[in-house]
Amino acid sequence: MLKEVTCMCGWVARGTDDEIVEALTKHAWEDHGVRKTREEILAGAVPVDA
Amino acid sequence: MSPEQRPVVELSPALTNVAWSPELVTQSLEPLLVYLAGEEARQLRPIHAETLRIGWRADEQPGEIVLRAARRYGLVPLLVHSTSWRMDGSRVILTYVVAVGRPGELNENLADEPVLRADLARGDALGNVPRIAVSQVIEHAFRHLSWLVKDDAAVRDALPDWASFLSRYEPEPFRAFGGPPT
Secondary structure (H helix, E strand, O other): OOEEEEOOOOOEEEEOHHHHHHHHHHHHHHHHOOOOOHHHHHHHOOOOOO | OOHHHOOOOOOOOOOEEEEOOOOOOEEEEEEEEEEEEOOEEEEEEEOOOOOOOEEOOOOOOHHHHHHHHHHHOOOOEEEEEEEEEEEEOOEEEEEEEEEEOOOOOOOOOEEEEEOOOOOOOOOOOOOOOOOOOHHHHHHHHHHHHHHHHHHOHHHHHHOOOOHHHHHOOOOHHHHHHOOOOO
16 A cells, blocks of 8 residues: 655655555654664554544 | 654645546645734645645545544644635545644644735636636635635634635725625
């Protein structure tokens, strides 16, 4: 399943879980100075109906 | 960790995470977070984008998504109103103006900027507008609210402090007569 993720800073990524993890890992480090694991990224994604 | 590598912010959970396909027409919500500061309006813009674009699941009310997003930033929504739509590439962007109370401590993911006047984006009678700037979307939203604050009791009650400011956005022919035609 393809997904779209929006960070609170406004950054948006679309793609598979793998693509989102890659993009968010890069974004988190380069734009926020934060390192995130794959598990943290996927666990931290909040479904809109939560 | 060197100073330049120190986290600017903790990366918060995503605002939305929704199914998406490049082969479908997709729709996004665009909350424009604005507040009144004295005699001027200010916009709260996400620091890494021109506007906030959030996914819209088909089984949710868009206004609820917008409200929830505003609250995630610690803001107090006063009014949410869908004000315009436009195409951005292959996606439909539904814009909500979200008037919020003046923020106390600003969320680190938001930039606080003045709202400046702009000419409206206009196309011809049958054609699309080639490009619409965010400033033009906000201009349209405030012109819309300037009418609603007089015509809609819910809007008037939600924005009692905004009437004077919004009167500047009334179309000039209406200004001369004190209000829109009935």
